[in-house]
Structures are given as C-alpha cells and as structure tokens.
Amino acid sequence: MxxxxxxxxxxxxxxxxxxxxxxxxxxxxxxxxxxxxxxxxxxxxxxxxxxxxxxxxxxxxxxxxxxxxxxxxxxxxxxxxxxxxxxxDQATHTFDPQTLTPSQRQHLLHSITELWQIPFQGHQMNYTALIKNYADLAGHGADTDALASSLLAESYLWRDEMMCFIHQDIHPGNLLLSNKQVILIDWEYATRGNPWIDAIALQRMLQLTQTERQFLMHHLPTYPAENAWSRMSLWLTQLDALWSRAQTKQSW
Missing domain, CATH: 3.30.200.20 (Phosphorylase Kinase; domain 1)
Incomplete structure (x- = not known):
C-alpha cells in the first residue's frame, strides 16, 4: 500500500x-x-x-x-x-487523449490557437539563457554539452516576431475535462515564446491528423527552415532530456 x-x-x-x-x-x-x-x-x-x-x-x-x-x-x-x-474543480471526467471525441479535440486545438493570439505582457523567453541554465544545472559533460549545442543552434534560427503567448508545458497531466470542454492548468512555464513548442506537444499527445496539422499551421508563424515538424519535434525531445538531467541533479 x-x-x-x-x-x-x-x-x-x-x-x-x-x-x-x-x-x-x-x-x-x-x-x-x-x-x-x-x-x-x-x-x-x-x-x-x-x-x-x-x-x-x-x-x-x-x-x-x-x-x-x-x-x-x-x-x-x-x-x-x-x-x-x-x-x-470543474473536472467532470478524467482526461484521456485516447478517448477524446472529435469535438473535444477541436476545442483543445481552438483553445491553443486562441491563446497564441492573446496579448501577453509577461517576459519573452530567452531560450539561449534557458538552455545554458539547464546545462549548468545538469552538470557539464560531453553528452550534456552536445545536447545544449544542438538546442542552441536550432533556437538561434527563431525570430522575435515568431514569439507569442504560449503554455509551453502541454501534456495530459496538465489538462482537465469538463463536459465537452478541455481546461488547461499548470501555467508555470507560460511565456512569450515559440508556438511551435505547443504544436509539437499537441502532436505528441494527440497524433494529429493532417487536417488538424493544417489547422494549426494556419495560425503558426512560418518556420525559418524546412521540415519544421521534424526539426521542432527533435528540439523538444532534446530539451526534455536536458530538463530531466537538470531536474535530477537539482533533486540530489
């Protein structure tokens, strides 16, 4: 027990x-x-x-x-x-991405794209400082430094005009289901940042259809390189790995 x-x-x-x-x-x-x-x-x-x-x-x-x-x-x-x-407590059901109805999926996607359009007076994320901070917390080594270098190289491509209000930590544990609506909680990582991060998080969680991807792309800024989905998917996977190392070291 x-x-x-x-x-x-x-x-x-x-x-x-x-x-x-x-x-x-x-x-x-x-x-x-x-x-x-x-x-x-x-x-x-x-x-x-x-x-x-x-x-x-x-x-x-x-x-x-x-x-x-x-x-x-x-x-x-x-x-x-x-x-x-x-x-x-607005939750009526446990959130399970595998059992979302089409209308619930649509509501979630519309909520995120609405978020991206809301003016936000908070700070703009400095991804260079964030990555370097994670690397410092993780303790420098060959693997950690390689992760940080790859993350930095990709983030240097991003332009300031791409940035908007984002959640930056979308996963099933940060979502509640209230009847037909999805509610996003845990906004501790919210910032003016790259909305492609939210889009990739949705792709991971929902395995987006081509139509759903196209809907998001209508609201996403043009990515400054080809193969945006695969590049950003790799970037977020690497960031998660670096964050995990930083979090583990910090908890010692």
Whole structure:
C-alpha cells in the first residue's frame, strides 16, 4: 500500500474557505501535488507547490492566469498563495487523449490557437539563457554539452516576431475535462515564446491528423527552415532530456 502525502493547509486558505474541507489526494506532478477540497456542495482543487522546477515561474503563472481570466478553457482561480493556487474543480471526467471525441479535440486545438493570439505582457523567453541554465544545472559533460549545442543552434534560427503567448508545458497531466470542454492548468512555464513548442506537444499527445496539422499551421508563424515538424519535434525531445538531467541533479 502506497502512503499518501500529508497535507497541511495554510491558515490563509482555511480562512478563505471559512471551514475545514473534506480532503482527497488526487496525484502529484514533478513540482506540485493536487488535492480536491470539498466544502458542502462546492469542490475546489488545491495545487500545492512542492518545490521549484528549472524554468518555471510563479510570477509568470499568475500573470498568465490573470490574463486568461474568463476564458472557458482556463482554470477559474479563487486564491493565489505562496504555497499554491486554489481553483474551482470543474473536472467532470478524467482526461484521456485516447478517448477524446472529435469535438473535444477541436476545442483543445481552438483553445491553443486562441491563446497564441492573446496579448501577453509577461517576459519573452530567452531560450539561449534557458538552455545554458539547464546545462549548468545538469552538470557539464560531453553528452550534456552536445545536447545544449544542438538546442542552441536550432533556437538561434527563431525570430522575435515568431514569439507569442504560449503554455509551453502541454501534456495530459496538465489538462482537465469538463463536459465537452478541455481546461488547461499548470501555467508555470507560460511565456512569450515559440508556438511551435505547443504544436509539437499537441502532436505528441494527440497524433494529429493532417487536417488538424493544417489547422494549426494556419495560425503558426512560418518556420525559418524546412521540415519544421521534424526539426521542432527533435528540439523538444532534446530539451526534455536536458530538463530531466537538470531536474535530477537539482533533486540530489
């Protein structure tokens, strides 16, 4: 039997709820634990921060969520605290990319392309600094330096005018299903960045049809080299590998 973690609710959170809730552990990611808090008929999700991850930013997440307030595909935030974020529990089903209906897939793709068009006052991602930071955290060696060099060479092709508001961490664990709609959570990596990163994440998760790819390409900036999908797929795979090395070293 696996021991579940123990939740210590911040005093400010209990004050906001005005009562002690019933608590159910949902699961954990690399930097957060998710809990369902039930107060009578009202349910909330408390996303408790465990530790900081390389490249993530609480400030960027708060800016992103404030910018997205009122969007049907963004979480409805109740409370921001240093220890975590409280939002309404809108989930009606477990998110499973294999069982999404065509309309749910379409809703997700439309949500992402809508995101790319929203003005965002947050910082623009400095991919050179990000990659070098990951390499420093991972500890330099032949393999790490080769990964970093390949990532840097590709990112040097990207122009400033390509950058827009992106989520930058799309995967099944960061998505909720509410009836026919998909809700994106965990915005700690949100930034003004390269939207091809979101597109490749969707390709990985959904195995996009040609029609779906064409829909995204209508909203994507022209890539400054041929074979954009394969080049960006390799780039994101390499970035994940470098991030994993940095995260592993940091947790020692």
């Amino acid at each position: 696996t021991n579940q973690p123990i939740l210590h609710l911040p005093t400010e959170l209990i004050t906001w709820l005005k009562t002690l809730p019933d608590i159910d552990y949902i699961g954990a990611g690399t930097a957060n634990q998710h809990w369902r808090l039930t107060c009578g008929s009202q349910r909330y999700i408390w996303r408790e921060r465990i530790h900081h991850q390389p490249g993530s930013s609480q400030i960027a997440e708060r800016l992103a969520l404030q910018c997205l307030d009122g969007r049907s595909w963004a979480p409805k935030v109740c409370l921001y605290l240093e220890e975590g974020i409280l939002f309404y």
